[in-house]
Amino acid sequence: MKFLSYIIPLALTVFGALIPINALNSKTIFGKTFLTDEQKIKVKYFNTILLAFIIATAVAYFTFAIKVNATNEFQVTSKDISSSLVWGIAIFIIFLMITSPVVKWIDNFFIKDHIKYKVTQIEQIGDVYIIRMHDKDTCICSKDPNAEFLQDSEYILIAMQEIYEKRILEGKIPKPPKSFWSKLLDL
Template sequence: MAALLSSIAFLVGTFVSGKALISKSEIEQVFLTREKKIKMYYYTLLVLSGLIAFLIGDLYILWHIFINDKTVETVNWNFAIALTLVVFICCLVTLGTLAKLIQTFFIKEHYKYKVQLINIGEVYIIGMMNEEICICSANPNAEFVREDLESILIKLDDLIHKPLTREKIEIPQKTTWQKIIQLNH
């Protein structure tokens, strides 16, 4: 019984913290650390997989009730539950890869926030090293280019009172071969 309560408490805590991450605004998500972005990604993947699985399971049940003229009692519930679980597991495995494929081959631009710093000039916020340090670069495509680029570490306190500008930036063009190799990383 204690294990069940612990599991339920763990799932509720994970759900609440995941919900809090995805409900942040776009500007708040820029300042999330890598660990929080990973948690947000897996939470979104888990929820989306669950929604798709329940939708497929419900469609199976509704199909048998309304199209095949069966009653709720005569629907094969074991198959409906197994179908839901199989779809959930398949979605967990494939949705992340599908999203990466779409991002690699079809997304042509991304958005970055730019800030003007007195001693440094214009820099783009690339990510967060930890809760207090921002990784910035003069190149807005620093995360897409694997060359040695100059990164600048800036305290978050130094950015708080500076105006941020959101810019739409084109992703550097790559050959199809480079895109395929990028999928494996």
């Protein structure tokens, strides 16, 4: 019982820290365009940890259920619980390590297009595509929608205030071709 008095505050603190990250995760595609790199990293790790936790919990539950049903006894022993817990922790660690590369490979090999937002008629510049956010007040833009995939790209910093006043169009842009090794190694 004393164990629970330590676990409950810890769990509440962890869940309380994760709520703002989940709020970032629930934004629309357009809203996610205006996330800073730091916010995108937080969302990526939150999703990775959450997926690994869900899979590990399911494996631990099914391992426990199989052990209990295989013995045809409805008594739960500490050996059953500990072996299921070990399986859950092992699966959690494995999926924590492989989830991000697998998602990146799926993105590189199977998703052929990406969504970009075009800001029209910026004074002295013309039309530009929003690449990502530099900080909450400055947007990194480019005339080339595939600038983030190319080595020698020219970027333009534009204040968010200027973007608020302009028309923004959504476009589905094909990704530039990459070699097999570039896709595999995410170069």
